[in-house]
Amino acid sequence: MNKLLLTALTIAALAPAARAASVAGDGDWISRAAATAARQLALQADEVPAPGVFPRNLNTDFSIPDLEWHLEIPCSEFKPECDLREHPGKDNYMKVRYVKPRDWTSGFFPGSLWLAYELTGDKALKEQAAKYTNMLLPVSYMTDTHDLGFMVNCPYGNAQRLSPNDSIKEVIVRTADNLIGRFDPKVGAIRSWDFGPWNYPVIIDNMMNLQLLFNASRITGDKKYTDIAVRHALKTIDHHFRPDYTSYHVVSYTPDGGVERRQTFQGKADESAWSRGQGWALYGYTEAYRETRRPEFLRQAEAIADMIIKRNNTEDLIPYWDFDAKPSPRSPRDASAAAVIASGLLELSTFAKNGTAYRDYAERILTSLASPAYLAEPGTNGGFVLKHSTGSLPHGSEIDTPLNYADYYFLEALTRLRRLQQGKPAADWARVK
Ligand code: GLY
Numbered sequence: 001m002n003k004l005l006l007t008a009l010t011i012a013a014l015a016p017a018a019r020a021a022s023v024a025g026d027g028d029w030i031s032r033a034a035a036t037a038a039r040q041l042a043l044q045a046d047e048v049p050a051p052g053v054f055p056r057n058l059n060t061d062f063s064i065p066d067l068e069w070h071l072e073i074p075c076s077e078f079k080p081e082c083d084l085r086e087h088p089g090k091d092n093y094m095k096v097r098y099v100k101p102r103d104w105t106s107g108f109f110p111g112s113l114w115l116a117y118e119l120t121g122d123k124a125l126k127e128q129a130a131k132y133t134n135m136l137l138p139v140s141y142m143t144d145t146h147d148l149g150f151m152v153n154c155p156y157g158n159a160q161r162l163s164p165n166d167s168i169k170e171v172i173v174r175t176a177d178n179l180i181g182r183f184d185p186k187v188g189a190i191r192s193w194d195f196g197p198w199n200y201p202v203i204i205d206n207m208m209n210l211q212l213l214f215n216a217s218r219i220t221g222d223k224k225y226t227d228i229a230v231r232h233a234l235k236t237i238d239h240h241f242r243p244d245y246t247s248y249h250v251v252s253y254t255p256d257g258g259v260e261r262r263q264t265f266q267g268k269a270d271e272s273a274w275s276r277g278q279g280w281a282l283y284g285y286t287e288a289y290r291e292t293r294r295p296e297f298l299r300q301a302e303a304i305a306d307m308i309i310k311r312n313n314t315e316d317l318i319p320y321w322d323f324d325a326k327p328s329p330r331s332p333r334d335a336s337a338a339a340v341i342a343s344g345l346l347e348l349s350t351f352a353k354n355g356t357a358y359r360d361y362a363e364r365i366l367t368s369l370a371s372p373a374y375l376a377e378p379g380t381n382g383g384f385v386l387k388h389s390t391g392s393l394p395h396g397s398e399i400d401t402p403l404n405y406a407d408y409y410f411l412e413a414l415t416r417l418r419r420l421q422q423g424k425p426a427a428d429w430a431r432v433k
């Protein structure tokens with residue numbers, strides 16, 4: 001029987017729910033959200049249909065007139081590279097989509113299991129985290145994507161923080177070697193994608209892959225990984241940002257490092273501010289500052305934070321999928337962007353002159369996400385923790401649905417807030433050695 005289809009009441013009596021009962025019973029909202037997350041993830045782990053696949057999202061559907069309304073252009077002007085994915089069909093609608101290790105999101109489910117273990121101390125979650133992390137070993141040999149940081153640092157990096165061993169270090173370093181293999185010194189950046197019409201595409205998301213490199217430098221004592229991360233971050237400051245500190249999604253470079261083209265792939269328009277991209281930028285420069293203490297990275301993170309606070313105009317602070325989306329109840333939200341922004345701001349609050357305001361803003365986001373409007377009722381939502389994220393609206397893909405990376409950054413933000421409450425640094429990647 002599919003447990004996820006049972007009522008919340010029935011689910012509450014099942015074994016995974018009992019496991020989650022070990023959450024610190026201090027009655028605060030962080031513990032309650034962590035307990036719900038732990039229960040959901042334990043259920044998801046029990047439901048995975050085959051070894052080597054990972055829950056990513058619930059399948060949604062789209063209609064061309066809807067997309068035209070959101071994008072404010074006729075279908076004939078949709079980007080050719082935005083080949084719309086097939087409708088999931090009624091058999092798959094709102095069913096869990098599972099992905100293989102090669103998918104860019106494969107590391108988030110094991111990563112979330114590690115974070116839920118950290119928040120609750122539940123040993124059963126740790127066992128599941130280790131099991132699903134081990135299934136990602138083949139990713140460490142991949143060379144054809146920049147997403148290696150997401151895919152390997154989220155599971156293996158957290159594994160090394162929470163349950164260190166030498167074989168994890170080998171995986172991190174091998175993956176980092178493959179990631180720096182995508183750095184072209186003439187361009188001065190790590191190449192993001194090997195597909196599409198661009199000469200040398202670099203997307204703002206790529207800032208999120210740098211933590212893997214910082215960790216590899218710590219493990220090996222070799223600065224070459226950090227040096228490349230710094231060059232990538234500096235190049236991105238120079239070319240990805242508009243004067244108001246909103247970020248372009250894609251910048252493609254010429255072979256000698258000039259700008260070939262600036263555009264969007266997942267946002268509303270080339271000149272719009274795709275919400276999750278702004279979150280990736282904020283988070284990326286915050287961690288680049290933490291790891292290097294270079295003042296230009298702090299200045300960049302603060303400027304991006306101020307822009308986000310100015311531009312994010314929803315009442316509950318969960319942004320529309322694009323900051324330039326029509327301000328309408330019909331425009332889907334992106335809880336994943338909210339979670340990334342909250343996690344980034346919590347850490348930035350410890351470095352920035354405007355730190356108290358950043359922390360307050362992040363806490364307001366998190367209390368929205370932890371409210372019934374976004375946090376799943378246990379036993380529902382395909383076992384995902386949060387509702388209402390958007391993956392790629394112009395592709396008709398993952399519109400107003402749960403996403404595994406929303407869950408990951410929500411859990412990470414909860415751990416960061418709890419650490420700050422305990423007087424500890426927000427992020428503890430320094431434990432990876
Ligand atoms: N890195 C892909 C995305 O944010 O959708």
